[in-house]
Every structure is written in C-alpha cells, then in structure tokens.
Amino acid sequence: MSEPIANGPQSAIPPAQHVVEIVGAGRTFGRGPGAVTALEGIDLTIQAGEFVSLIGPSGCGKSTLLRLIGDLIPATTGSIRVNGKPAAAARRGREYGIVFQAPVLMDWRTVERNVELPLEVMGYTREERQRRSAEMLSLVELADFRRTYPWQLSGGMQQRVAIARALAFDPKLLLMDEPFGALDEMTRERMNLELMGIWRRTGTTIVFVTHSIPEAVFLSSRVVVMSARPGRVIRIIDVDLPQPRTAETRELERYFELVTAVREALRQRGDEGGAGALDDAALRIRAEGYA
Amino acid sequence: MSAEALVERRRAAAERRLAAGRWGGRLRGAVPPLVVFIAVMVLWEFSLAALGVQQFLLPRPSVILAALIDQQANLSRAVVYTATEALGGLAIGCLLGVVAAFATARWLTAREALLPVAIAANSIPIIAFAPITNIWFGSENPVSRMAIVALMVFFPVMVNTVRGLTQVDPAALELMQACAASDWQILRKVRVPNALPYLFTALKVATTLSVIGAVVGEYFGGPRYALGIYITSEAYVFRYPNAWAAIVIACALGIGFYLVVLAVERVALPWHVSNRQASS
Numbered sequence: 003m004s005e006p007i008a009n010g011p012q013s014a015i016p017p018a019q020h021v022v023e024i025v026g027a028g029r030t031f032g033r034g035p036g037a038v039t040a041l042e043g044i045d046l047t048i049q050a051g052e053f054v055s056l057i058g059p060s061g062c063g064k065s066t067l068l069r070l071i072g073d074l075i076p077a078t079t080g081s082i083r084v085n086g087k088p089a090a091a092a093r094r095g096r097e098y099g100i101v102f103q104a105p106v107l108m109d110w111r112t113v114e115r116n117v118e119l120p121l122e123v124m125g126y127t128r129e130e131r132q133r134r135s136a137e138m139l140s141l142v143e144l145a146d147f148r149r150t151y152p153w154q155l156s157g158g159m160q161q162r163v164a165i166a167r168a169l170a171f172d173p174k175l176l177l178m179d180e181p182f183g184a185l186d187e188m189t190r191e192r193m194n195l196e197l198m199g200i201w202r203r204t205g206t207t208i209v210f211v212t213h214s215i216p217e218a219v220f221l222s223s224r225v226v227v228m229s230a231r232p233g234r235v236i237r238i239i240d241v242d243l244p245q246p247r248t249a250e251t252r253e254l255e256r257y258f259e260l261v262t263a264v265r266e267a268l269r270q271r272g273d274e275g276g277a278g279a280l281d282d283a284a285l286r287i288r289a290e291g292y293a
Numbered sequence: 294m295s296a297e298a299l300v301e302r303r304r305a306a307a308e309r310r311l312a313a314g315r316w317g318g319r320l321r322g323a324v325p326p327l328v329v330f331i332a333v334m335v336l337w338e339f340s341l342a343a344l345g346v347q348q349f350l351l352p353r354p355s356v357i358l359a360a361l362i363d364q365q366a367n368l369s370r371a372v373v374y375t376a377t378e379a380l381g382g383l384a385i386g387c388l389l390g391v392v393a394a395f396a397t398a399r400w401l402t403a404r405e406a407l408l409p410v411a412i413a414a415n416s417i418p419i420i421a422f423a424p425i426t427n428i429w430f431g432s433e434n435p436v437s438r439m440a441i442v443a444l445m446v447f448f449p450v451m452v453n454t455v456r457g458l459t460q461v462d463p464a465a466l467e468l469m470q471a472c473a474a475s476d477w478q479i480l481r482k483v484r485v486p487n488a489l490p491y492l493f494t495a496l497k498v499a500t501t502l503s504v505i506g507a508v509v510g511e512y513f514g515g516p517r518y519a520l521g522i523y524i525t526s527e528a529y530v531f532r533y534p535n536a537w538a539a540i541v542i543a544c545a546l547g548i549g550f551y552l553v554v555l556a557v558e559r560v561a562l563p564w565h566v567s568n569r570q571a572s573s
Contacts, residue, residue, distance in 0.1 A: 074467050093473055100471045106464045110486045110564045119482065120472040151564050171472075 019050035020086070021175050021207040022071055027080030028232075029066055040066045042232035044080065048209065050174070053201055055210045055218035055225045057264065063233030064211045065179050071209060072100055072177050085174060096124060098175040099168030103183045105160035107152035107167075114139065114148035117167045124171060138166035141200060158189040162196070169204060178210045182217070194220055198247045215268070219260045220247060227267040237267040352534045357541060360534035367523065372542050375511065375520035378435045379503040379546070382442020387499060389443065390450030391492070397451075398458035398484070408455060415448035420506060423513040432514030442506035446499035453495035457488025490565050493558040500550035508543050 027044040030037050040063040048054050056064040069075040070082055073093035084092035092098065099120070107116045117135040126134070139145045142162040152160055161181055168176055182190040194217060201208055212218050218225045219241055227237045241260055243251055251257055334354050341353055348356070361368065393411075397404040419441060426437040461483055469479045511521025520539055527535040558565075 069467075072471055074470055093471065096472055098471070100468065102464050102467070104462075104464055106462060106468050108465070108483070108486065110489075110562070122482065123469070123472050123474045123478050153564075177471075 020047055021050050021052075021084065022046065022048035022209065023081075023083040023086075024067075024071070025081050027067075027070060027077045027082050029063065029070060029075065030078045039232040041070070042234055044233075044235055046226060046235060046238075048207060050207055051205055053208045053210065053221055053223045055212055055222040056228060057212055057215065057218045057225055058228030058233065058268070059230045060213070061233075062228040062230040064228055067228075067233065068177050068179050068209060068211050071175075072098060096120075096171060097173060098177055099171070099173040100177045101161070101164045101168045101179065101181045103180040105152065105157075105164040107160055107163055109152060111152075112148065113144060113150050113152065113155070113163050116152065116163055117170050120167060121170055126171075134170050135166070138170050139163075141169070141203070142166045142196070156189075158185055158193055161185065161193065165197070165200065169200070169206065172204075174207060176206045176208045178208060180211050180213065183213070190214075190217065195247075195249065197221065202246055215261055215264050216252070219243075219257060219264060220251060225260075225264055227264060229270075236270060239263055239267065349531065349533050352537055356534045357537045360532075360538040361541065364535050364538055367518070368520075368539060368542050370518050371520040371523045371539065372546060374435070374516070374518060375438075375504075375507050375543070376546055378438040378510070378519075379442055379507040379550070381435065382439040382506060383446055383499060383503040383550075385439060386443035386446035386503075387450050387496065390447045390495070391454055393447075393451045394454030394458060394488075397455050399480075404455065404459070408452070411448055411451055411455075415452060419444045420509050423510045426510075427514045433516050435515075438507045438510040438515065441510040442503045445502045445506045449498045449502070450492070450495040453491045454488055457491030458484045461487050489562055493554065493562065496554045496558075497551055500554055501547050504543060504547040504550065 024044050024046040027041065028039065029041040030039045032038055044067060046054075056067060058064050066075060070077045071084060071089060073082075073084075073089040076090075082089040085095075085097050087095065087097075107113075108119065111119065114132075114135050117138050118131040121131040121134060135148070136145065139148050142165055144159060144162055144166065147155065147159065152163065155163070164181070168178075182193050185193060197208075198221065200206075208221075210218075210221060220243075222241050225239045225241060226235055227239065228234065229236045239260065243254065243256060243260070338354050341351060352360075393407070397407050397411075422444065423437070423441050426440045430436040430440065458480075465483050465487075466479065469483060474482070508521040508524070511519045512525055515522045517523075517526070520543055524536050524539045524543075527533070527539065
C-alpha cells in the first residue's frame with residue numbers, strides 16, 4: 003500500500019523513526035487517599051515496523067498504557083509522543099487505528115460500511131471509501147462478506163472486520179487491546195497467523211496488549227513484561243525468532259525458551275498481582291457488556 | 294465442516310429466510326392467534342345463552358357485528374374524528390418528546406435536571422387533566438384531546454429516546470474518539486442509530502396510549518359524533534350493542550396504529566435483533 007500522506011508530517015521525524023516514545027509516564031485514577039496508581043514511571047520507545055506486546059497480570063495497567071498512547075485517557079505524569087507529536091495531537095491527526103477486545107461493530111451497518119466508518123469520519127470521498135474497504139476486506143479475507151451484517155458473522159470474522167476497519171486509513175500505528183481474548187484457542191492461533199501476514203504486508207507498527215504468553219512470544223519482536231499495582235515495566239524481552247512466523251515457529255526450541263523467559267519474568271513480581279488484583283478494566287469503570 | 298463454512302451456511306439460510314420468508318413466515322405466524330381469536334368468538338357466541346347472561350350485560354358477537362353494520366355511517370364519522378385527534382396528539386407529543394430528548398442528551402446539566410422530572414411525570418395519570426384541557430381549549434375543540442394525547446405520549450417517547458441516545462457502548466465512543474470524530478459525527482453515526490430501536494419501542498406504546506387518550510378524553514366532553522361521546526350516549530340510552538360496536542372500532546384503531554409502527558420498524562431497522570430471523 004502506498005501512502006502519499008506519509009511523506010508530509012512523517013518526514014520531519016529523525017531517521018530513528020520513533021513511532022512511540024514514552025518517558026516517565028504514569029496514570030493515577032481518583033484523588034486523595036482513595037486514589038489508585040495504575041501506571042508509574044513507564045519508559046518505552048517503539049521503532050517503526052516493530053511488533054511490541056504488553057503483557058502482565060490483571061491490573062498491571064497494560065490496557066491503560068495502550069489508552070495513554072492512543073490519548074483515550076490522558077497521562078497524569080510524564081510525556082507520550084506518537085510519530086514525534088504529543089499523543090493528543092497524534093489522535094487528532096488520526097495517526098493510529100485501534101482494535102478492542104470486542105469487535106465494536108455497528109449492528110446497523112454492513113461489514114463494508116463498518117470498515118468505511120472511520121473513513122466517513124475523516125471525510126474521504128465515497129469512491130475512495132469503497133476502494134479502501136474493498137482492499138482491506140480482501141486483506142483480511144472477507145471480501146465475499148462485504149454486504150453481510152456483523153451479527154451474521156462468527157466472532158473471529160467480526161474481529162477481522164474490526165482489524166480491517168482499524169487499518170482502512172493506512173495508519174502508521176495499530177493499537178490492539180486483547181483483540182483475540184474472547185476467541186477460542188484454535189481461532190486465536192489462526193488469527194495470530196493472519197495478523198502476522200497483515201503485519202508483514204502493511205509494515206504497520208503494532209502495539210498489542212495480551213495476557214497470553216504464547217501469543218505474545220509468537221507475534222512480537224519485543225515483549226514488554228509489566229507488574230501490577232502500580233503498573234511498571236519490569237523487563238523487555240527481545241524475541242529473536244526467525245521471520246516470517248509460521249505454524250512451525252511454535253515448535254522451535256527457542257520459542258519454548260522465550261515462553262519460559264517471559265513466564266519467569268512475570269513470576270518475579272507477579273505474586274502481588276494475583277488474586278484480588280483490581281482489573282484495569284474495572285479501574286477504567288467501563289461497562290463490560292461484551293466479551 | 295469448518296467454522297467458516299458453518300457460518301456461511303447460517304448466513305445464507307438467514308438471507309433466504311429474510312428474502313423468501315418475509316411474507317410467508319409472517320402469515321404462518323398469524324395462524325395460531327387467529328385460531329385462538331375465532332375460538333373465543335365462537336365460545337362467546339354460544340355460551341352466553343347457556344350461562345343465562347343478559348343481552349345488555351354482554352351482547353353476543355353476532356349482535357355486535359350487526360350493530361357495526363347498522364351504525365356504519367355514524368361509526369365511520371366518529372372514528373375519523375377521533376383518529377384525527379389521536380394522530381394529531383401523537384404527532385405533537387412525539388415531536389416534542391424527540392426534541393426534548395435530543396436537548397437533554399446533548400447537555401448533561403439539562404439531563405440531570407430534566408430526566409428525573411420526566412420519569413416522575415411519566416407516572417402521572419394525565420387523563421385526569423381532560424376536564425382542564427376542555428376549559429383551556431373548549432370541549433368541542435379537538436385540540437383539547439390532542440393536548441391530552443400529546444402529554445400522554447410525550448414522556449415515554451422522551452425517556453426512551455434519551456436512553457437510546459445515551460446508553461451507547463462505551464467502546465463505540467472510544468472508537469469514535471480514536472478517529473477524532475466530532476460530537477456531531479458521534480451523534481449522527483452512533484447515537485441516533487442506537488436510539489432508533491428505543492424510539493420505535495416508545496412509538497408502539499405511544500400509539501396505544503393515543504387512542505386511549507383520545508377516546509377517554511372525549512368521555513369528558515366533545516362533539517356529539519366523537520367516538521367516546523358516542524359510546525357514552527349510546528350506553529346511556531341502553532343501546533349497548535352500539536356502544537360495543539364503537540368499542541370494537543376503538544380497539545381496531547389502536548391495533549391499526551400499532552401495526553403501522555411495526556411495519557415501519559421492520560422496513561427501517563432490518564438489522565435490529567427483533568427483526569433477525571436467524572435461529573442462532
């Protein structure tokens with residue numbers, strides 16, 4: 003996919019191409035004695051084309067961190083830059099696409115028109131919208147379902163529509179919040195393979211929140227391990243598995259070593275985050291009618 | 294069979310049902326209630342004499358039917374007049390209800406101030422105001438009943454529409470926020486479509502209320518040829534079958550309004566759960 007807009011604002015960024023640059027970021031919910039520190043002292047830099055997973059126990063603030071990057075929640079401390087701009091400016095400049103755990107498709111729109119929704123918001127012409135939605139739906143292999151309504155699709159297919167929608171305007175960054183968390187294991191593994199294909203073909207930088215260790219290792223170029231309450235980065239593990247990742251990747255000895263490494267990193271500080279930990283979804287006080 | 298193939302099959306089946314079954318399925322669905330209706334009518338017709346019920350207490354269906362035919366001219370004039378009142382009130386009440394809903398949904402302070410009042414007002418027996426509107430607009434003036442009907446339908450329409458506009462999936466709002474959508478775009482592309490099923494639910498309630506409001510409003514005064522006046526005056530002179538015939542007409546009017554809303558809903562919201570015919 004060619005992206006002419008990329009030459010505009012993007013060219014101002016130094017050759018290092020930091021897509022995400024987080025310095026000393028923190029987030030506290032509430033005030034006074036009842037305040038909960040969800041995140042504290044987060045430093046993280048993500049380069050163009052990386053696939054970075056955020057993993058940690060419930061309540062470690064990984065979803066909150068994703069929302070800080072997307073400027074859906076403002077940070078209380080520190081600075082977050084996306085494509086060299088403050089996160090708020092990047093959001094207003096529509097520089098990232100997002101996929102949630104639930105597909106969040108509009109029931110009243112066909113698959114095609116769901117993919118077109120952000121394009122409508124951004125004022126693309128009808129022709130351009132149709133061209134892009136067709137392209138995206140073939141990317142996620144749902145071209146035959148463009149006139150279908152979301153409720154006529156399986157969960158995995160709905161999530162593919164959500165991915166197509168997030169990528170429809172060629173964002174440089176894709177934020178994914180446990181996108182396959184609600185899917186069964188087999189569908190999830192297939193979706194992982196498909197996501198790898200999409201990542202290779204589009205070259206999009208991806209930040210991926212998950213609580214599945216195998217998923218994080220399989221997908222990522224780096225795994226960011228977080229601890230709970232307050233959420234901190236405790237280790238960053240480089241995943242040196244060969245590209246492209248395929249079904250065979252899961253059988254490599256190195257894969258198992260890395261899974262073990264992530265698990266041990268989680269265990270170091272994971273003890274406090276076990277039972278009774280506040281789920282970060284609960285911290286955000288969001289209705290959870292889906293999943 | 295793979296999950297995809299299964300889903301594809303289910304989808305194709307659902308589409309077939311949507312296309313072919315649009316009328317066939319609906320007619321088949323109408324059979325059981327029709328059977329019950331006929332059975333009740335037959336039972337009513339033949340059990341009254343056996344039970345020794347007096348004609349004036351409850352006339353037989355055949356007698357009511359005869360009165361319907363006999364009183365055709367009076368009844369059609371009455372129903373046109375009363376239907377006009379109901380529709381007029383319905384239009385005014387729904388319009389105001391929707392406008393008020395948009396205003397309250399838009400401004401949080403307005404919502405916090407108005408919604409509790411609206412919910413409380415919703416439980417007031419508005420029909421009790423009929424003598425008052427007669428004083429305001431004159432008992433011969435159809436506006437008296439339209440005002441009652443408008444007041445009756447205003448609250449359910451407003452409260453439901455506000456719900457639809459505000460009870461939106463928070464993730465859908467985050468999604469719109471993520472692509473920097475304006476409030477206006479969020480309203481048009483998320484809140485309004487989300488509110489439509491709620492609005493139709495309110496309209497179904499409102500149509501039924503509108504006929505009740507108009508007919509019962511007329512009990513407190515109105516022109517001699519109005520449906521409510523006709524019912525009370527015929528009952529007053531012991532022409533009970535005529536009164537019954539008018540009640541049947543009032544019922545038919547309410548059901549007719551309801552069916553119109555239902556039909557519009559089917560066409561306007563083919564995507565809504567209530568219109569999905571899939572078996573899943």
